[in-house]
Structures are given as structure tokens and as C-alpha cells.
Amino acid sequence: MESVSQTLPLLRELAQGIAAQFGERCEVVVHDWSQPYESTIVHIEHGHVTGRKVGDPGTNLGLEVMRGTSEGGHRQNYVTRTKDGRLLRSTSIYLKNDAGTAIGALCINFDISELLAAEKALQGLVGMQELPPVQESFVSNVGDLLDSLIQEAEDAVGRPPALMSREERIRFIALLDRKGAFLIKKAGEKVCAYLGISKYTLYSDLEEAKGTDAEGEQS
Structure with missing residues (x-):
């Protein structure tokens, strides 16, 4: 396979078959990462499950694979939660x-x-107690995904931007980078505005952040 678009007719048939087999509670999505991340969904069945449609963005898990901070192996049988609290x-x-x-x-x-x-x-059939929870954000707007990643990073740091030290700010940026946030178009502008810093400061901090782990320690 050289591209998703090349195999899209087959992928559509697979998606339709899976959705037909398991019914209206089963959403099946095809993502093409050659598209801008705000519009990676090129086919979807039963999009009402997560409220998404063709042309909507991928989730945070896809960003991590693209960024290289998550292994590219398949993820099977994990549990996620929608914005309205339903479990998938x-x-x-x-x-x-x-x-x-x-x-x-x-x-x-x-x-x-x-x-x-x-x-x-x-x-017993569902087997929920045996399944580890996974944080995944289902959004219909890539801006919402970036907002979610920013909030997740702030929660991890434990301080709002106005109270962050330089070290905490660099850790905040490192967390966003590891999650693939800067692969989103114009993410840098939004992060600069959120932190109240210039693009120059962001790029400088980002270079330093690449040498730290998620806990802010030098790697």
C-alpha cells in the first residue's frame, strides 16, 4: 500500500461490512494522514456514535503515532469515553x-x-473490568482537540500559565510536543497566546523541551 486513497474503495467496503455486522452502535472510521490533521476522516459509518463526519479530525492517539511518541502497533480492545460520557x-x-x-x-x-x-x-460478555482505560478525544473540530491537549498538559503541570515557572512552562510544552500537538496547523500561535509568550520564546523552549522527558528531567 502506497497511500490510503489508493486503497480507499476496499477500505470503504470493509467499513461498511463491519458496521452492517455489528449494527448502529458500531462506528467504523477510515483516516488518511496525508490530509491535514483537521480533516483526516475520509470515510465513516455510523458517525453518530462519536458525533463525527467525513472531513473531521483524528484523535489524540493518531497524533501520538504520527509524532513517533507512541508505537505504531495496532491497539485492540481498549476502552474510551465520549464527551457525553458514553463508553466505547x-x-x-x-x-x-x-x-x-x-x-x-x-x-x-x-x-x-x-x-x-x-x-x-x-x-461478563463485555468484560469491562479487564480492560485498561485509554484517554482518547473524539472531536469534530481540530481546535477542540488542541484545547483538550492543552488542558491535559496544564493538568499535568498543575498550574495555570500565569503561575508557571520557566521550568514548568518547558515541561508544559514538552508534554504538548510528545502528544503531537504541534502537528496541528497553527498550534504554535494558539499555544503562544495561551502562555503569553512570543513565537521566538516558544521555539526556544521547544528546542529545550525536546531534551527533556515528560517529567521535565533531562534525557
Whole structure:
């Protein structure tokens, strides 16, 4: 496979077949990472599950794979939560070209909320207690995804921008970088405005941040 667009007709048929098999609670999404990240969704079945449509962005997990801070291996049978609190059982299959580079993804998100509210026998079928939680942001606007990553980084640092020391600010930027935030178009401008710093300061801090780990220690 050289590109997602080249294989899109087959991927569409796969998505349609999976969605038909598991019904309206099963969303199936095809992402093409050659597109700007604010519009990576090129096909979707049952988009009402996460409220997304063709032309909407990917999630934070895709950004991490593209950034190289998350292994490109498939993620299977993990649990995520939508903005309105519904629980999804998800699988992300990363599509790679002949060189082994991830170029897109086929993702399945099955809404298990009603199953979890059913009888105990169904809970055994779902197997929720055995599944580790995964933080994944389903958004219809890439700006919302960036806002989510910024809030996550601020929560990790534990201080609002006005109270951050320089070291804490660099850790904040390092966290955003590791999550792939700066792959989003115009992310730098938004982060500068949020932190109240210039682009020069951001680029300087970003260079220093690349030499630190998520805890702010030199690597």
C-alpha cells in the first residue's frame, strides 16, 4: 500500500461490512494522514456514535503515532469515553505503506454503554473490568482537540500559565510536543497566546523541551 486513497474503495467496503455486522452502535472510521490533521476522516459509518463526519479530525492517539511518541502497533480492545460520557470499546488498526510508515488508520468504536447497564450476564460478555482505560478525544473540530491537549498538559503541570515557572512552562510544552500537538496547523500561535509568550520564546523552549522527558528531567 502506497497511500490510503489508493486503497480507499476496499477500505470503504470493509467499513461498511463491519458496521452492517455489528449494527448502529458500531462506528467504523477510515483516516488518511496525508490530509491535514483537521480533516483526516475520509470515510465513516455510523458517525453518530462519536458525533463525527467525513472531513473531521483524528484523535489524540493518531497524533501520538504520527509524532513517533507512541508505537505504531495496532491497539485492540481498549476502552474510551465520549464527551457525553458514553463508553466505547475500540480498536485502531494503523495502515502502513511499503516502507513501514503509518499513513492512516481503520478504527472501530462500539458503544457498550447500554450493555454495561444490562444484566450481570451481559457484563461478563463485555468484560469491562479487564480492560485498561485509554484517554482518547473524539472531536469534530481540530481546535477542540488542541484545547483538550492543552488542558491535559496544564493538568499535568498543575498550574495555570500565569503561575508557571520557566521550568514548568518547558515541561508544559514538552508534554504538548510528545502528544503531537504541534502537528496541528497553527498550534504554535494558539499555544503562544495561551502562555503569553512570543513565537521566538516558544521555539526556544521547544528546542529545550525536546531534551527533556515528560517529567521535565533531562534525557
